[in-house]
Amino acid sequence: MATAPDTETLADPLDAFRVEAREWLAKNFPSSLKGKDNAMSAVEGGSEPTADEVAWKKAMGEKGWGVPTWPKEYGGGGLSRAEARVLQEEMGRIGAWNPIGGMGVMMFGPTLLEYGTEEQKHEHIPAIAKGEVRWCQGYSEPGAGSDLASLQTFAEDKGDYYVVNGQKTWTSGGQWADKCFALVRTDKTKKHEGITFVLIDMNDPGVEVRPIRLISGQSPFCETFFNDVKVPKKDRVGEEGQGWTIGKRLLQHERTSLSGGGSASRLLGGTPLSKLAKQYRGEDAEGRIADPDLRMRIVRHEMDTRAFMLTMRRAALEAKANQGPSAASSIMKNVGARITQNRAELGMEIMGMAGLGWEGEGFSEEELAQTRTWLWGKAVSIYGGSTEIQNNIIAKRILGMLDHQ
Incomplete structure (x- = not known):
């Protein structure tokens, strides 16, 4: 007599992982945080996290699922790409978000996994995976922005350490x-x-930070001064003189993050433009946006956004298959910047005078946020490498165009 098939043996391993992820999320994700969209990982300081936010961050950090594909030996989740996609799907299903983020995850962590020593990986990666340490980037200088290689911050060799000024x-x-x-x-x-690429403790003597106030009213960027700061040589990543190679690799990770994950929340978050347009511009007899020209431009924007997000997903998979991001990240960074700025411009146009407020009782919270979003968005095509710099990279490394002699 034939026996029934062993369903556990025949089941897709991803199905088993999906059940595991669903059960773990149901047990650990606080329902009060549904749809908050990663508020804790924002660059801006923000308010103190709630007890539920702290608990959620701790749970994800201990599980390693904040950085799901990073190796388990360094505190990551050790998941395959397919498992990470399943986890993302299950989180999206219940409105959960990843509380582990920032520059350590976006840029430095992937770079250190590639170039760091075992000692450096064990020292720094677990804290990044748990969201315990915040990292910042010391690249641009007053005289070295687009031409970053002209940087002058000097590290003098003192034997076992450098003195940085x-x-x-x-x-x-x-x-x-x-x-x-x-x-x-x-x-x-x-x-x-x-x-050379080095790691500096921001609490060390000689480090001074001065926030820069932007036209949006926020101060997410700073001037940072190093005055006789001692940096042990154990905190040098790679060999002396290898910093430009490592730095370029990190910038590829940054551009991928800025065009992908960073743009995702900006492009898909907030009130949909179609709903906003109906609220401020009205509807026609068929329930469509009353202004046909505006309606068409919103449709084009949404089509561009969806196509961009799908392309980013494909590029991310290709990057992982090819052991990291490529020069194509420059294309994605430029496209993401254009779409982000276009959304802000459309939002301002839709709101009209209501979208020009700075403060006062005559404006809603969303209207004031729109003003600041529009102003802040002007920087998107500059930071992470300006649009012009990305065009040069695209011309040289993708299109094979050489400089004219």
Whole structure:
């Protein structure tokens, strides 16, 4: 007599993981946080986290699912790409969000996994995976923005340590950061080959941070000064003079994050433009946005957004298959910036005069937020490498175009 098939043996392993993820999320994700969209990982300081937010962050950090595909030995989830997608689907199903983020996850962590020593990985990656340490980026300088390789912050060799002197600017979240990954010059006779990648404790003597107030009214960026700051050589990543190579790799991770995960919340979050337009511009007899020209432009924007998000998903899968992001991240960064700014412009147009408020009782909270979002969005095409710089990278590394002699 034939026996019934063993359903557990024949089941798709992803189905088993889906059940595991669903049960774990049901047990650990507080329903009060549904749909909050990763508020704790924002660069801006914000308010103190609630007890539920703290508990959720701790649970995800201990599970390693804040960085699901990072190796378990360093505190990551150790999941396959397919399992990570399932986890994301299950989180989306219940309105859960990832509370582990920031520059440590977006940029520094992936770079250290590739270039760091075992000691450095074990020292820094677990704290990033648990969201216990905030990192900031020490790249741009007052005289070295687009031409980053002209940086002058100097690290003088003192045997077992360097003494760092110089200034960085546009240091995102510098006033809240615990650590800084920075490019410094160790050889003044060479341009690219004279740059080294080091890690600096932001609480060390000689580190001074001054927030920069932007036209949006926020201060997410800072000036950072290093005055005789001692940096042990154990906190150098890679070899001396290898900083430009490592720094470029990190920028690829940054551009991928800015165009993908960062843009996702900006492009898909908030009130849909179609709903906003009906609220401020009215509807026609068929329930459509009354202004046909505006209606068409919103449709085009939404089509561009969806196509961009799907392309980003494909590019992310290809990047993982090819052992990391490629120069294509420059294309995604530019497209993401354009779509983000276009959304802000449409929002302002839809609200009209109501979208121009700065403060006062005559404006709703959403209207005031729209003003600041529009102003803040002007920086999207600059930070992470300006649009012009990305165009140069695309021309040289993707299209194979050479400089004219």
